[in-house]
Amino acid sequence: MVLNWKAGGVVLGLVFFMAVLLVKPIGVSTQFVILDAIIGNVAVPDLITQTDDGYTSSNAYLAKSDGKYAANAANPLNYSFVFVLAMALGAFLSAMARGGIGADERKLPAIWYANYGDTPIKRYTVAFLGGFIVLYGARLAGGCTSGHMMSGMMQTAVSGYIFAAGAFAAAVPVAIMMYKREG
């Protein structure tokens, strides 16, 4: 059972508030780039290079904003990267504490089963392609559901509203087309 929306909303709001109070607004999607850069730096020598006053990269995106992303990939033990690792740990512990997710759900979510049956390969393909456009879109937008939609709108950032408008304008029709049975 999930938390009632009143309790869940207040607790989630408190987490976003604590983040701004103590450090900075929550964001996640940048860390996919950082992990890519860490992996890439092993595969491609000199992807990230040290300069006199920091880091830069042969990739224009990693090099932008004075090599901010290159520096974070060179030093993964930074706030934002550790935040995402801790987030995964928190979700794992929380799921375990409520008894874990059942074997059927772990294999396929019920909503997929209700609409497409026992088709794991199809589901994993959709999840992979979905992940591709989600992260491509998030990096193009400069943030995701956490950074733009939640952190952005709570700060009255115009970018947050623009992002949310785009996200829901696409998400609702796609969901209605793909998931006709309620599951």
Added chain:
Amino acid sequence: MTSIILAVVIGAAFGAVLDRIGATNPNWIGKMLTLTNLHLMKTILLAIGTASILMFGGQMLGLVDVGHMSVKTAYAGVFIGGLMLGAGWAAAGYCPGTGVCAAASGRKDALFFIAGGLLGAAAYMVTYPAWDAAGLLDGSKLTLGSVPGAGYDSLLSISGDLLGIVMGLAFVAIAIALPERLRGGGEAVAPAE
């Protein structure tokens, strides 16, 4: 070191709450986006409202450092990227943060989502110069009202602090007013898991 401890504490709290509200569960995301059960939508709207009221209220009282705000640039690519993210979010049932959380809690499809996400982020890293050259990344950091001390331009020349609290209250009001479902008949059904 302090910042790493904060990352662990706030990050773990965030992951645990995402799990407990159903945001990491594609069934709840599907229900929300097909508008057949808006429970999660109400949770999210209430969270945005709560955080907004506390942050702007705290800033007005001098308890919250305005310098901790971080407003992102508004540009055409934000909307285009939002459309892409929305489509993938609906298809997969995950966004970047919830996908990572779902994989950590044992969902196999979320591992494929993360793999696709890493490739998508890499594809953006490679194609970034084209978007930049097309001028689709040009814009400015804007807030709705003028927030004292934040240093951002504003859309309206009114108090950004007060407007932030008003918007926060509006989010709370929408969360309360939103019905359990907008499409289909009968009571909104909660996913079993």
